Amino acid sequence: MPLRRPFALFAALFVMTVSAWADPPVVSAEGGVAIRGYDTVAYFRQGQAVRGRPDIAVQWKGAVWRFASEDNRETFESNPRAYAPRFGGYCAYAVSRGHLAAGDPRAWRIVGGHLYLIHDPALKRAWERDIPGNLALAEANWPAVLGQ
Incomplete structure (x- = not known):
């Protein structure tokens, strides 16, 4: 009986952790x-x-x-x-720089089948100068940025 409680707690924490990792809000x-x-x-x-x-x-x-x-x-x-914007709808350029900023739905681009929103048209032009590099930075930064 004593082993059931720790196992149940571990199982619940595992499910919550995996769910949070797989499905960020x-x-x-x-x-x-x-x-x-x-x-x-x-x-x-x-x-x-x-x-x-x-x-x-x-x-x-x-x-x-x-x-x-x-x-x-x-x-x-x-x-x-398949249709929701990456990075929770936050600005992909801001995420690539390590912080959060609201994405503007009128400043957008689809890359590799994913929708990305950018904070404004001027930042969109800056982001488009190096899309692969900015996306790599954003993907690397996203877990830490989301935790801010």
């Missing part, structure tokens, strides 16, 4: 709405930033995600990780 959600209400699927389908509708929305990772159409909502629900 969306932390950039002003007013609880992800990417300021823009439709994350539209970037991939229409190639542009499109505002989502409040009446076509889903809850995912603690935020409300809005969509311009039911079809886009269904697409997102079938595979949200």
